[in-house]
Amino acid sequence: MGLLDEKTAPRLKDKERKVLILGLPNSGKTQIYNNLTGTYNLVANYHHTTIDVNRAYYEHGGVLYELYDMPGLYCLFANSEEELLVRNLIFSEEPDVLLFCLDANLLKQSLMLGIELMELGIPMVIALNAIDETSKKGIWIDTAMLSSTLGVPVVESIAIRGIGTRKLKSSIERAKAPKASIYYGDMIEAGLANVIHDLPEDFPFKRKTAMLLLLNDRFLEKDLIEAFGENQYAEIQKNLSGITSQFVGSIGKIVYYKRSEWVDQLSDKIVKTQDFDQRSMAKTFAQMSRNVVTGIPIFCMIILITYLLVVNVANEISTLMESYLWKPVMDKLSSMVPSQFWREFLLGSHGLLSLGLGGAILTVLPILSVFFVVFNVLEDMGYVPNLTVLTRRLFAKVGLSGYSIMPIVLGFGCKTMATFTTRTINSDKEKYIAIFLIAFALPCAPQIGLSMGMLGKVGFKAFLIVFSVLLITEITAGVLLNILMRDDTKNTYLQALPAIRIPNVFAVLKKTYYRLYMFLKEALPIFLLSAVFLFTLEKIGFLKIAKVFLAPLINNFLGLPNEMVDVLILVLARREAAAAVIMDFVNKGRLDFNQAIVSVTLTTMFVPCFANLGAMIKEIGLRRALTMAFFITASSLVIAGALNKVLLFFNHV
Amino acid sequence: MNNNNCTEVDEYLESLWYINEKGQGAVSDICEHTVGGLSEDTHGGLSEEVIEKLVSDNLVEIDDSSKIIGLTPKGLERARHIVRAHRLAERLLYDVMGKNIEDGACEFEHIVTMELVDSICTLLGHPKECPHGLPIPSGKCCELSAKSVNSSVIHLDELDIGKYARIAYVNCPNDQLIHRLNGLSIRPGVTVKLHQSYPTFVIECEGMHIALDNELAENICVWRESEFAYDPKTPEIAVKRRFPFLRKRRK
Numbered sequence: 001m002g003l004l005d006e007k008t009a010p011r012l013k014d015k016e017r018k019v020l021i022l023g024l025p026n027s028g029k030t031q032i033y034n035n036l037t038g039t040y041n042l043v044a045n046y047h048h049t050t051i052d053v054n055r056a057y058y059e060h061g062g063v064l065y066e067l068y069d070m071p072g073l074y075c076l077f078a079n080s081e082e083e084l085l086v087r088n089l090i091f092s093e094e095p096d097v098l099l100f101c102l103d104a105n106l107l108k109q110s111l112m113l114g115i116e117l118m119e120l121g122i123p124m125v126i127a128l129n130a131i132d133e134t135s136k137k138g139i140w141i142d143t144a145m146l147s148s149t150l151g152v153p154v155v156e157s158i159a160i161r162g163i164g165t166r167k168l169k170s171s172i173e174r175a176k177a178p179k180a181s182i183y184y185g186d187m188i189e190a191g192l193a194n195v196i197h198d199l200p201e202d203f204p205f206k207r208k209t210a211m212l213l214l215l216n217d218r219f220l221e222k223d224l225i226e227a228f229g230e231n232q233y234a235e236i237q238k239n240l241s242g243i244t245s246q247f248v249g250s251i252g253k254i255v256y257y258k259r260s261e262w263v264d265q266l267s268d269k270i271v272k273t274q275d276f277d278q279r280s281m282a283k284t285f286a287q288m289s290r291n292v293v294t295g296i297p298i299f300c301m302i303i304l305i306t307y308l309l310v311v312n313v314a315n316e317i318s319t320l321m322e323s324y325l326w327k328p329v330m331d332k333l334s335s336m337v338p339s340q341f342w343r344e345f346l347l348g349s350h351g352l353l354s355l356g357l358g359g360a361i362l363t364v365l366p367i368l369s370v371f372f373v374v375f376n377v378l379e380d381m382g383y384v385p386n387l388t389v390l391t392r393r394l395f396a397k398v399g400l401s402g403y404s405i406m407p408i409v410l411g412f413g414c415k416t417m418a419t420f421t422t423r424t425i426n427s428d429k430e431k432y433i434a435i436f437l438i439a440f441a442l443p444c445a446p447q448i449g450l451s452m453g454m455l456g457k458v459g460f461k462a463f464l465i466v467f468s469v470l471l472i473t474e475i476t477a478g479v480l481l482n483i484l485m486r487d488d489t490k491n492t493y494l495q496a497l498p499a500i501r502i503p504n505v506f507a508v509l510k511k512t513y514y515r516l517y518m519f520l521k522e523a524l525p526i527f528l529l530s531a532v533f534l535f536t537l538e539k540i541g542f543l544k545i546a547k548v549f550l551a552p553l554i555n556n557f558l559g560l561p562n563e564m565v566d567v568l569i570l571v572l573a574r575r576e577a578a579a580a581v582i583m584d585f586v587n588k589g590r591l592d593f594n595q596a597i598v599s600v601t602l603t604t605m606f607v608p609c610f611a612n613l614g615a616m617i618k619e620i621g622l623r624r625a626l627t628m629a630f631f632i633t634a635s636s637l638v639i640a641g642a643l644n645k646v647l648l649f650f651n652h653v
Numbered sequence: 654m655n656n657n658n659c660t661e662v663d664e665y666l667e668s669l670w671y672i673n674e675k676g677q678g679a680v681s682d683i684c685e686h687t688v689g690g691l692s693e694d695t696h697g698g699l700s701e702e703v704i705e706k707l708v709s710d711n712l713v714e715i716d717d718s719s720k721i722i723g724l725t726p727k728g729l730e731r732a733r734h735i736v737r738a739h740r741l742a743e744r745l746l747y748d749v750m751g752k753n754i755e756d757g758a759c760e761f762e763h764i765v766t767m768e769l770v771d772s773i774c775t776l777l778g779h780p781k782e783c784p785h786g787l788p789i790p791s792g793k794c795c796e797l798s799a800k801s802v803n804s805s806v807i808h809l810d811e812l813d814i815g816k817y818a819r820i821a822y823v824n825c826p827n828d829q830l831i832h833r834l835n836g837l838s839i840r841p842g843v844t845v846k847l848h849q850s851y852p853t854f855v856i857e858c859e860g861m862h863i864a865l866d867n868e869l870a871e872n873i874c875v876w877r878e879s880e881f882a883y884d885p886k887t888p889e890i891a892v893k894r895r896f897p898f899l900r901k902r903r904k
């Protein structure tokens with residue numbers, strides 16, 4: 001938790017200031033947060049990387065700063081729960097300083113949000129981020145003029161390289177209330193004054209609240225009723241409808257007209273542009289990746305390259321580690337431990353070291369290292385969200401027309417994160433379908449990597465079969481859910497795409513390191529514990545009984561060997577642990593082509609991982625989440641069984 | 654910052670154009686000239702302020718010694734547009750709608766865009782004088798003596814791929830969408846470039862790439878890039894040489 005943790009924090013409590021980082025999605029807020037606090041939080045070149053509020057402390061000039069990293073937002077008018085979360089935090093936390101992260105590439109869009117934040121009257125500092133990219137594009141921004149016009153410190157920043165951090169720290173000390181404000185015209189101002197008059201004396205941000213009420217913000221109702229009761233709220237509403245009925249046109253349009261006029265004037269004043277439009281490689285690549293003709297081959301190439309890297313490089317690393325590092329140590333250890341029991345405990349088929357440590361470090365770690373490097377490169381490039389352009393029509397067929405496309409595409413990264421991102425969906429049906437599809441047959445990044453590793457041993461064909469089955473399953477599930485849940489509210493698809501960037505080597509390596517570190521930290525104990533757990537089960541004879549009991553299911557229906565019981569138990573604990581065992585089986589020749597396909601398909605879909613289940617419970621409630629999990633588990637068994645029969649049928653033909 | 658300011662500037666520019674029509678003017682002249690014509694809150698000291706703004710925006714120049722005020726080329730262009738819009742509006746209201754002159758023409762000149770003015774000009778058959786008998790500055794449409802109005806609003810999905818267009822208005826299917834669109838800076842007056850239309854529309858708007866569905870693309874209305882209308886807001890589009898090496902060799 002930052003340079004200072006909670007325990008040392010109270011020492012400076014009397015000199016504590018709260019700083020909120022705000023800005024558009026993908027404007028680099030988390031990177032700045034990391035720079036300021038010295039922590040590491042996942043950053044990526046796409047929207048919704050941060051979906052919850054992070055908090056950390058740092059000290060500067062004898063003052064303790066409590067820094068909040070927030071999800072991005074476009075305006076204070078809440079369109080989704082996520083934006084509401086940010087807004088409520090601003091309103092309730094009473095921050096001392098707003099650190100506005102302004103994406104220089106998107107100056108006008110950022111200023112549109114900026115003026116809204118400035119209207120709050122909270123002292124502000126602006127970090128003008130990604131200034132290296134704009135200067136390359138021939139866009140010159142007059143920072144001094146921006147600062148003097150708005151009356152707040154503006155710091156030029158290249159967050160990804162840590163430039164501007166020191167200056168930002170000292171500027172936060174000097175944060176001032178902005179002097180920019182907009183006069184919305186006599187009628188709206190009169191309306192605002194009228195609404196403000198109705199609000200209780202001590203209500204914070206009255207002008208902003210009044211404005212949001214005039215704009216008909218549907219999320220305010222609950223807060224206002226909570227704050228001062230049904231009766232007074234009813235009165236406010238009555239008064240409000242009186243005011244709004246005076247307007248002929250849309251208040252929203254007038255308000256935005258005024259704001260955009262302000263933004264245009266300011267940006268005309270501070271921006272100088274060269275007409276020369278540089279055709280950059282990144283831009284061309286972005287266009288090609290979105291075009292059907294070039295985009296699909298690019299996608300296939302990326303998959304193929306990843307596959308080849310994971311299978312060849314990772315397996316090579318794994319083999320080298322095994323023969324030069326693991327085996328000598330294990331042999332030595334084996335001769336040193338005299339007792340048969342302890343040797344089995346450490347090095348047996350369910351041994352603490354052989355299954356636990358070996359599985360994690362020898363089998364899983366090399367694959368994940370290679371895969372994460374590739375994946376992080378794609379992530380920092382901003383490639384993934386561009387896929388939504390190609391896949392939108394397909395998604396529309398399964399009832400996902402609007403906001404839900406992005407969360408699902410993000411599910412290929414981490415299902416848990418993606419499940420939380422469904423907060424941006426404001427249709428219940430879409431949210432439900434999205435959460436289901438994310439939890440169901442969608443493989444997350446580690447799963448993709450591990451599947452590649454496992455299937456690579458039996459051939460590329462197996463990889464193709466498994467991923468086609470998963471895709472078909474996913475589409476069928478989507479279509480069925482879409483038919484079952486009749487709800488015709490159509491959502492508009494409107495998605496900002498991140499600009500393709502050439503990834504920074506250092507950032508990619510750092511992120512890979514961080515992801516692997518997190519994997520080891522989270523998964524290693526589980527690997528070790530489950531090895532002990534399986535060992536105990538075996539010793540007390542439970543495994544033997546389970547194998548007999550489950551034989552019809554596993555042997556006959558799924559066509560898998562008895563040992564797969566271990567795998568199914570391990571999947572419950574941690575998917576990667578199961579993968580390690582499957583990989584071990586494949587290596588030892590205990591699974592043939594068909595069996596490898598069936599077991600990978602089964603483990604990909606089987607019970608959602610704990611983190612994902614937790615996210616599901618948080619988003620749709622315990623009962624619905626458990627129903628979903630049960631349904632997913634049952635159908636994964638049915639599908640794997642059916643797949644087994646189909647494969648057998650083709651073998652005979 | 655108050656919207657009146659922009660209108661005020663326009664009024665001053667218009668006045669300067671009038672003075673220009675008569676001959677050169679001095680600073681005191683314009684102050685005198687405009688006080689009567691403007692709304693009440695612009696007397697006295699304020700006019701100086703506006704003149705300062707005009708100077709800082711590089712619309713007018715003041716000769717220090719002689720106190721003579723003159724329009725810069727930029728100011729001249731803007732004033733020309735305002736006067737042209739004003740007088741064409743008068744013509745339109747007077748000839749076509751049979752209304753009182755000056756009723757509404759004043760507001761009109763601040764609202765209409767260059768394309769619309771050219772369309773009205775063409776519609777009216779390129780009139781040379783306003784109902785008061787003052788000359789109407791000619792536009793590009795007059796030079797080309799366009800016969801039919803072909804510059805108009807089209808839907809974004811009708812635009813050719815790779816073309817720039819300026820948003821005229823957006824038909825907002827629901828209220829929530831206004832906020833999202835404005836957050837992404839998709840609003841009237843902004844120039845967008847259409848990158849692709851299948852399987853999803855992708856536009857570039859103020860430096861941001863945005864994907865949207867067909868329905869929304871239909872609801873965004875843009876000015877068609879007309880043959881004669883010159884649009885100061887559209888960036889000059891460099892003619893892309895497909896095979897630059899071929900061109901070079903020909904030289």
